[in-house]
Amino acid sequence: MSFMNFSKTTEYAFRILSYMAMDERKLYISRDIHKDLQIPFRYLRKQLTSLSKSELIHSVQGKNGGYMISKPLENISLLDIMDAVGDNSLESSCFFGFQTCALKEKCTMHTKWALVLKSIKDVLTTTSLSELKESGPHSFISNNNLLFTKN
Amino acid sequence: MSFMNFSKTTEYAFRILSYMAMDERKLYISRDIHKDLQIPFRYLRKQLTSLSKSELIHSVQGKNGGYMISKPLENISLLDIMDAVGDNSLESSCFFGFQTCALKEKCTMHTKWALVLKSIKDVLTTTSLSELKESGPHSFISNNNLLFTKN
DNA sequence: CATAAATGACACCTCGGGGTATTATTAAGC
DNA sequence: GCTTAATAATACCCCGAGGTGTCATTTATG
Ligand code: SF4
Ligand code: SF4
Numbered sequence: 001m002s003f004m005n006f007s008k009t010t011e012y013a014f015r016i017l018s019y020m021a022m023d024e025r026k027l028y029i030s031r032d033i034h035k036d037l038q039i040p041f042r043y044l045r046k047q048l049t050s051l052s053k054s055e056l057i058h059s060v061q062g063k064n065g066g067y068m069i070s071k072p073l074e075n076i077s078l079l080d081i082m083d084a085v086g087d088n089s090l091e092s093s094c095f096f097g098f099q100t101c102a103l104k105e106k107c108t109m110h111t112k113w114a115l116v117l118k119s120i121k122d123v124l125t126t127t128s129l130s131e132l133k134e135s136g137p138h139s140f141i142s143n144n145n146l147l148f149t150k151n
Numbered sequence: 152m153s154f155m156n157f158s159k160t161t162e163y164a165f166r167i168l169s170y171m172a173m174d175e176r177k178l179y180i181s182r183d184i185h186k187d188l189q190i191p192f193r194y195l196r197k198q199l200t201s202l203s204k205s206e207l208i209h210s211v212q213g214k215n216g217g218y219m220i221s222k223p224l225e226n227i228s229l230l231d232i233m234d235a236v237g238d239n240s241l242e243s244s245c246f247f248g249f250q251t252c253a254l255k256e257k258c259t260m261h262t263k264w265a266l267v268l269k270s271i272k273d274v275l276t277t278t279s280l281s282e283l284k285e286s287g288p289h290s291f292i293s294n295n296n297l298l299f300t301k302n
Numbered sequence: 303c304a305t306a307a308a309t310g311a312c313a314c315c316t317c318g319g320g321g322t323a324t325t326a327t328t329a330a331g332c
Numbered sequence: 333g334c335t336t337a338a339t340a341a342t343a344c345c346c347c348g349a350g351g352t353g354t355c356a357t358t359t360a361t362g
Contacts, residue, residue, distance in 0.1 A: 048309080052309090059310090089155035116274055191321060193323075200339070210338095
């Protein structure tokens with residue numbers, strides 16, 4: 001009985017990217033990301049290979065391999081991250097969940113909700129990884145991961 | 152790959168209540184609501200009996216029975232409707248989906264996202280059924296239900 | 303070239319939101 | 333009081349997001 005939050009996958013992507021933004025030229029390995037971000041290991045692996053097919057990060061295979069951010073941090077917005085995982089849930093849609101609506105004059109919620117979505121989208125487009133870099137959750141996680149629920 | 156929208160159950164509740172707001176003293180029967188709102192019949196029935204255990208609507212059993220709104224329209228906000236279906240997804244929570252966070256100084260998204268949630272919540276608390284009454288989706292649906300996707 | 307340390311591919315499982323089927327109960331009205 | 337038209341209760345089913353298990357592939361390094 002809930003859901004007006006992001007999907008786990010999207011949340012995880014936010015964590016991963018903001019974590020890797022700590023050092024944009026470092027090659028991160030999945031094991032470390034897992035330890036610090038509390039994402040189930042194999043699911044994280046799956047998501048990392050999936051993400052490395054996007055423009056945001058790329059992978060290096062073989063020994064000493066890992067993942068690295070591909071673009072300047074200021075060019076990666078939170079919305080870009082949502083795009084990368086195929087989350088398009090911010091596309092404006094009917095507040096009531098109708099697929100089809102032929103109301104000539106739109107109902108009250110139509111404009112109200114469009115505005116809400118736009119404001120959310122604005123926040124997510126204007127927030128880039130460079131902005132998160134200093135204040136991101138990593139700063140806490142990396143040296144205090146014991147405090148998180150161990151799943 | 153999505154989900155920043157409401158759950159089906161919440162959307163349905165929005166539809167149902169804004170529909171019943173058309174005439175606040177009319178006793179609506181599930182069959183008619185189903186016809187007009189394109190909600191799967193048996194699921195609608197389940198949700199109606201569930202809703203009638205809330206403060207928002209009550210049911211009348213037996214022949215000629217049905218459902219009616221219980222409170223003045225201006226006293227029912229969209230957030231009240233979410234409450235009625237147990238959707239508390241607007242409770243402010245960690246943007247990154249962490250259950251525990253001991254950051255002394257909160258990260259950038261913490262405040263940003265709290266503001267977003269607050270603005271959403273504001274819209275939903277200040278919008279009451281009385282405001283939706285005239286412009287609600289019903290005004291279209293009730294006489295144009297052919298235009299909706301069948302099923 | 304053998305080994306180890308990393309990612310990639312692929313098949314499978316789980317669980318809860320959403321949806322269905324059936325039977326019981328209530329009450330109007332002839 | 334029998335029938336009929338409504339809701340109530342209960343149990344079950346389905347599917348996809350999220351999560352797991354196993355094996356294959358790539359590459360550094362001695
Ligand atoms: S006008 Fe109202 S019912 Fe129609 S699509 Fe917009 S929000 Fe939905
Ligand atoms: S400070 Fe950041 S990481 Fe911590 S709870 Fe708030 S949003 Fe989440």
